[in-house]
Amino acid sequence: MQDALTRAGRALRVVLLVALALLFLVPFYLLVRNGLAGERDITAPDWTFFPHELRWSNLTEVFRDPNLPLGRALLNSTLIAVSTTAGTVVLASLAGYGLARIPYRHANVVFYAILGTLMVPAAVTFVPSFVLVSTLGWISTLRGLIIPTLFSAFACFIFRQYFLGFPRELEDAARVDGLGYWRTYWKIVVPNSRPVFAAVGTIVFIGAWNAFLWPLVIGQDQESWTVQVALSTFTTAQSLNLHELFVAAAVSIAPLVVVFLLLQRYIVAGVERSGIDD
């Protein structure tokens, strides 16, 4: 009796799990279905789960539409995400190392001044930041889209926590060999800390690629649109062919899904390691 109940419970759990997994996958399916379907399959009243026809030509058509500057937007997003990731990782890791390892009387004051900015949600400062960037004349420039986002207190915090736990023996050996802080950092610490760099890097990359509010505020010319802003503009305007919008949306997540599946291990480790639940 007890056994039968346990078995039934387990079967129920598996059914529930599979059902939830299918629910989670449906939006991905719709993205592909609508992207490859004809317009009628998306908007007809007699909506069907499988489209009546598959139009692979949608894939190339979307890049030729002059109304949707998808190529340019993808280029902008790539430039922004790559430089934001590189810049953030370099700046935050140096600061994190300095805070963790170089004795300085006021290091704690500096650390709390950095940590304190985590209390101010970035989104709340968008009005004053917009003001600052417009004063600098950086509206609709890549500079304006990239530079203000490079100083992530969150990334700095994670690096500091990680370097606090970095084995001192390794660094001591470097010191004995006559290496200063600079060369110890580049020759010993960085090569031995690849997982944390990969974890922070992927998290920052995803955040930069998916960012919306900042690019919306700063990227006012069509030339400086990121892929998110371009998609959003056409979602709210609805002036575009729907299937093109779905293809564009699918194209915009494709690189990220690949990165995600390849680096999932690091992302998971990075999330777990971030110390937020310790």
Add this chain to the structure above:
Amino acid sequence: MSTGVLGPQRRNLWFWVFVGPFALGLGLFTYVPLVWSLYLSFFDAHNTVSPDASDFVGLGNYGAMLSDGAFLASLGTFVLFTAFIVPATYVLALALALMVNRLRVAQAFFRSVFFLPTACSYVVAAVIWKLSIFNGVRFGLANTVLGWFGADQTAWLSTTHPPWYWLVIVTVRLWLQAGFYMILFLAGLQRISPQLYEAAAVDGARPGWQTFRHITFPQLRATSVAVVLLLVINAFQAFDEFYNLLSDARGYPPYARPPLVYLYYTALGQDQNLGLGSAGAVILALIIAVATVVQARWFGLGRKGED
């Protein structure tokens, strides 16, 4: 050639070589905007970032914001949104983690499926939700499926009585963020010592609800605190899905405007009222700061942050 021991002067120099560039940038792009915002909030600054002295209005902008029904309603929208999304995400993420954690086969597969939406942006999710699942009255997945059961067609995003648009807004965020919090819970679950479960079994606790209530749930307390804190902070910043789901070529409907959407239209809309927008941002920042501190005190989180 430096040796292992540097003088204090040299150490201070090296500290600033490492920390300086970051600290300078953070100061310029976080502290300067904050101070500037505070300054602007005392001026009648339309379309200008350097108002002259005659535009000084003192606390006028604050008074205007706090007596502005639409701004107060936006705070109400946020509270309502938080009240929906925090418990819903918490329960779903914990349930997913518990189910995935027990799996002996295909664990990585299911974890990936639930985690994958984290890679999507709110913009992409809004395209799917608005134009495919919950689209207007004629077509869309939700109306088609409900139609099989004979239900009437619903205009999901423009029906305010009952507020069907909440279903759209809440489900899109659930789909996007549940997997991330599931990972946090999975990490928490893996830290629970198996001996606790063995001891419970010896004491006669039946696996299932009893073990969950007396062992698993209490052991996840630290994770739960962090998850709730993050969920509330993220809900405060809701912008992307509201903006993308509800605004269209005609503009933004008067209902369901969380504070950030409201500030966006105040400061950067037609009016370009940067003074008023700044006052709103300061008020919002204060509310968030107070809420965070109260919550941290409440859960005793400060002690862990000391380190």
